[in-house]
Amino acid sequence: MLSKASLSIIAALSLAGPLSAAELIDPAAFGFGRPGYMVDTTVIGGQDFDGSIRGSLEVFELRTILPVWSTKVGEGGRIATSLGYNITQLNFDPGDRMDLHNLELQVSYFWNSPTSNWWGLGFVTPGLGTDFNGISFDDFQISALGLLGYKFTETFTIAGGVFASYANDDGTLLPALGFIWNPGNWTLQVTPPFMVLGYKISDPVTVSLSMYPSGGSWDVDRQDGINTVDLSGWQGAASIIWKATDKLSLSLRAGINFAGEFELRDTRERVLVDENLDPAPFGAFNIRWAF
Template sequence: MFTCASVTACSVAWIACLASVSARPNIVGWDDNVAYASLAGGMHFDRTPGNLEVSDFGLHMQLPTAISLAENLTLQPAFDYQSTILRFNQVPTSIPVDRNNLETFSVYPSVLETSALLIVSREDSPWMFGAWTRTGVATDFRDMSGDDFNCDIAGGFGYRYDDKVSLGMGAAVTHLTGDAAFYPGLGLDWQISEQFRIGVCGPTLAATYTPDKNWQFAIRGDSTGEIWNISDGDGKSRYIDFKSYRIGFFGSRRIWGEILITAGVGVTLGNEIGLNQSNGDVLIKQRLDSGLFSQVGLTIASW
């Protein structure tokens, strides 16, 4: 179970691949409508005492069918919500977020976004083109300002070699309202057989095995994180920049109609967190040890 919220976190820019292979029947991190909860822990700071726990609760929804704007031109809107709890355990800091406790405290940011994928494709052509945009807020909903809003754009192209293999390339620009960044990306969809499939969308990948209509198993990698705007204990605007990559094993079971229950466990890699001023100056930046995560959710099946 990939969640668009996770794909659209700190590395959402790689969603360029989503646009570049948009005409395919399955896009990793986009196609599934899902509600999920996850917990990651055991991530100890490399230069100070303490550790970080991250809890996520999220929802990704899109229209059942794309909107036809013209011949060979369709639009697929989507909605995402993610609520996060960042719990800092025994982490001494001179920059108070919670003045009642400068060592163990929690931060409660959320993400609320809408996005849309514009697809250009023809049945008589193997080429496909796409553009994607997303706008929303990543905030703790305290003293909201323009710093809480964000916008990302992406575009790309793809080529369908046959009914089983499609390959695409794309690029994206993220955080247009703040410290903008550019990312290229690759996309792949390979239906090896009726049971095995491999999908790649930038840093998001999945190797899935579907033995029958009721079960699916997968090894998945997913870049997660986000840049949130928060208010510290003095009411100053700060950006929390969290990065993490998760690799895990997931199993899905059909429980009713198209509804699946999915659970997974794995490890977090490349963990890093920073606290920046609104002008981009870095106040704190630290790496964290690898940790463990678990995730459970309900999905409307796309297979």
């Protein structure tokens, strides 16, 4: 499972990059760029099960980000915290529905001295992935990232480091590497697992093509014996972002959710369902109020 917290390398690069945060592109509303309040809604159409089970899965997701506190520490340093809440509704045809929740608190430290081209960032993000039935340690999730970056030119920056996460008895340790390049009105952000190519048509309007992961992992307590839900996939999207005012921006995106996988496990970690999902169209709307 690749949580939204794992995408914080993007946030790190956006803060440290040669662009001002307002010029970077956030088509999938993961919360990088200028800090602010954000609400994002995504609807994925019916993804047919590609296996022994007949039926399909539709997904509704609502994500929010709420910056809480930030303060300067020394020359070029800053500590910040933010809260995130996601609700993911899985609608099965035929028959069932799951309401799944993610709560996250991110604490981050960022250093970027005005006298140096080097910069650094670290964060830790504890949280819960749950259905709110019987909260226990199994619902606990955590991720962390450490990055060191260098600004080569006014239009190009690069960063490398390590990302680690833990959820549902599954740990991950991955290298983190990415760059942002901004020649004129074009922006190329290659910050795996997120990639975006954008073009600024005018001051208020930007269009983009992007690809990024979707899904999540949750610990649940159900009478039918299901204990763990894993949903993963990728989304390829075309987006249009309209900056209505200096603080308010609205965006629409649409595309295909593909390479989907859906897994259910019981309390003994036995796999009950392991299905690939057929591609399906999706649409999304985002509203952001920046500081």
